[in-house]
Amino acid sequence: MVNASPPPSNVRVDKPTRRDLLYIATAVTGVAGAAASLVPLVDQMNPDASTLAAGGPVDIDLGQVEPGGQIVILWRKKPIFVVFRTQENLQVLQSRQLLIELADPDSKYLQQPPYAKNWHRSLTPEIGVFVGICTHLGCIPQFDPLPSASDPAPNWLGGYFCACHGSKYDLAGRVFRDVPAPYNLPVPPYRFTGDTTIRVGENPPNEDFDFSTIRQM
Numbered sequence: 001m002v003n004a005s006p007p008p009s010n011v012r013v014d015k016p017t018r019r020d021l022l023y024i025a026t027a028v029t030g031v032a033g034a035a036a037s038l039v040p041l042v043d044q045m046n047p048d049a050s051t052l053a054a055g056g057p058v059d060i061d062l063g064q065v066e067p068g069g070q071i072v073i074l075w076r077k078k079p080i081f082v083v084f085r086t087q088e089n090l091q092v093l094q095s096r097q098l099l100i101e102l103a104d105p106d107s108k109y110l111q112q113p114p115y116a117k118n119w120h121r122s123l124t125p126e127i128g129v130f131v132g133i134c135t136h137l138g139c140i141p142q143f144d145p146l147p148s149a150s151d152p153a154p155n156w157l158g159g160y161f162c163a164c165h166g167s168k169y170d171l172a173g174r175v176f177r178d179v180p181a182p183y184n185l186p187v188p189p190y191r192f193t194g195d196t197t198i199r200v201g202e203n204p205p206n207e208d209f210d211f212s213t214i215r216q217m
């Protein structure tokens with residue numbers, strides 16, 4: 001559904017390759033440092049700084065993300081992961097092998113709008129949108145979508161790994177059992193504004209989800 005086009009220089013693109021070293025460096029600095037490092041990117045991408053300062057919505061061109069990859073933008077000074085999941089990724093998200101390892105596979109806790117309370121935690125299965133802040137102590141989990149026998153953790157199926165204290169999330173932002181993080185990654189309000197564009201910060205028509213009601217950021 002998404003046409004690949006060269007990303008502008010102002011958007012962070014995480015390709016579906018193994019560990020992004022720059023991203024690890026960002027994660028260990030914590031949220032504030034990471035957010036600051038991304039601000040110049042978003043300032044250029046969005047209409048004006050006053051809109052960002054007011055917490056206004058942010059439009060995203062999905063053509064910038066390739067299958068299996070993701071981009072990272074800022075919304076309300078928070079990193080927002082926008083991931084383009086492949087069919088293989090979606091199969092893993094529904095696999096028993098994964099589900100039995102998750103703490104909240106059915107999104108019981110209010111960490112997402114009602115329209116994302118489903119197995120893929122999003123409006124459409126392919127596109128996932130998450131606040132990229134670990135629900136343990138606020139580090140930025142690294143995007144590590146490729147399966148591996150040992151890296152970054154044994155029997156890794158692809159997802160997000162928080163190097164700070166070892167919390168693990170799948171590619172729907174669902175947290176694993178027996179890790180420090182207690183909740184799934186938050187899903188912000190968002191809607192499609194076209195076939196290949198989304199707006200973070202606005203609900204779809206006839207939805208009134210209040211992001212401030214989320215259980216834990």
Ligand code: FES
Binds near residue numbers: 135139162166167180
């Ligand atoms: S902040 Fe992520 S595991 Fe501690």
